[in-house]
Amino acid sequence: MRGTAAILIVLILLSCSWLPASGEASYSIGTISGEDSSRFVAQNSNLQEMEFEDMQFAIRSLRDGEVDFVIGPHHLLTDSEMIAQWNTITVGEMFDISDYFIAMIRSDNSQDSGNEELRYAVNSALADIHQRGTAISTHQLWFSDRPQLDFYDFEEYEDAWPTPTEGGTLHRILFEDGDIGVCMLNQDSSMTRFGASGELVGFEVDMAEMIANSIASHYEVELTLYSHNSGVFENVLSDLTESDLCDIAMASVTPDQVPGGFTSSSPYHVGGTVILSSTESPGIDSAAELFDSDQPKDDESDFDLRIVAILLLSVFILREAARKD
Template sequence: MRGGHSNSAIFLILVLLSAVVPVQAGTGEYSIGVIEGTPAVSYMHDYSHLDEVTFLNDEMAIRGLINGEIDFLIADHLVLADITGNFDYNEMSVLGGVGESWKAVPVVRSDSTEDYGNIELLQAVNAAIAEIYQSEEYELLYSTWFTGMSNIEESDYIASLNDGWPTASSGGRLEKILNHDKEFLACTYDQSNGLSSIDTEGKIIGFEIDLAESISKKIAEHYGSEFGFRIIENFEKNDVVNELLNEENCDFGLAGFISGEAITNGLHPGIPYYSGGMVIAASMQSPNVESISSIFEAPEFIEDVDGFDSRLILIALLAFFIVLRLRTNPI
């Protein structure tokens, strides 16, 4: 009988120990698509509990999302929100941003003794953009090229709105434009996305093109001056920088510059007009989720596997007394 009681004691101890083994409260149940060679691949390294599916290019990834091969897709906003693409964007929607975002700004060159009034012109461009934000015009321009709502916030433009319009200095670039001494020139380049691209007729089109034209109209309207305006198309972004640094070729640039990039190239940045970065998209076949954060939640445990469970002390004491009892009072 003593052996039977010993076996019973061991069995009881094992049952008690099993009560404190951590139990998973959930699992990473979603499949997330990423495009090879993009920042989304690195972003997913922190979420190994999710099923990562890699696609070779944008088209394959978007098709995979729409066809239900994956639950969600992470890619650049310029890929997933560009309604000029070859897909029916009514079949998918951008849920929101993931990771860090970036904001595109207008740029001008620095003032010099021979070439001044550029910062003044930038202030006028900023004021024009701020007024465009305040009206319904911005969302109309934005929705022509992108799905969803822009992430530009009031804090991005309120200072320029409060500062108002600059007074044109005598002999400065802004005054020369207003006095018809020169044509108002904006520089951009073909980015092959909703910001700018070349249409079937070889004409450059896009959000930046429409915005540049609206900026020109706002400036003309405010100062009561009708002047010539033209967009200079370039082959690469570096060409835009060179055009801007040549005072005769360009007055301001709308070419997807971020502030730090502009400063590095010796240019002055204005206020944001577009917010980009990685976003996550869903299709009509994607599961319903409460929030973006809920997609990435790791499996939770009822007990902390790294912590010490005080119940182990009680179990150890109980086991000790059971064994001691069996030894001192064998049956």
């Protein structure tokens, strides 16, 4: 009789040991249609995706507790004006850094020289901007987080300003035209968008202005920024090569988009995927807890220890029951 009871107790203990596995935390993640964030949810069975037509619907559902978190592109979800409208929403970490935005410049050739000098001047200007800290303050004007760019990338360009060669692009900009043309794209985000007066405004516009001012200051010239909306990326390429509209392009271009015949500056901005939470969201230590499928979970290690403890206890119960019988 005691043996039968002991066996029943052991079976109950073993069945209870599986409860942590079935009771692991499950989170609902809001994503935005067309923004390629679903892949982060698909790799983890404990996450449930809710896709929304646009950003406003997603954030409203986050505010109301209908989803636990929202993930999406940095340039959309960290817009400082938008976040300011939702006082219960918090911008979390950028857990997937995937985009390094660069200025695109024509390569030198037999008919078009001085572009490499221009590239060095842009990089030296970026080094100057970051050294003075104005890049951080400009970032925080447009985005509700801190920049992720590694400023050490600019060390080699500090005080490395090129000497403009007469007849080259940089020399023409400085001493003939007195302006620098920058191709851009309206992205309806903090990167670039149309302002109240119909002009382009945004982080990239401000960065281009600071680059122009830094170059002008170093060479002691007057330099005016001319920003041109190319409309689509294909027009950016043609505007850089087939017209006198642009000398460089700052249109959220990443290195993999730079075709032959063009070169690029050092990155001036880092983008990727960020996570938003609200006062209704469950507490987590970091986004890696949700999306890093290779990271060992505390629940898993606790579960293994409990199994061992229960097995040892079961052996003890069975042995004692057999001894008493």
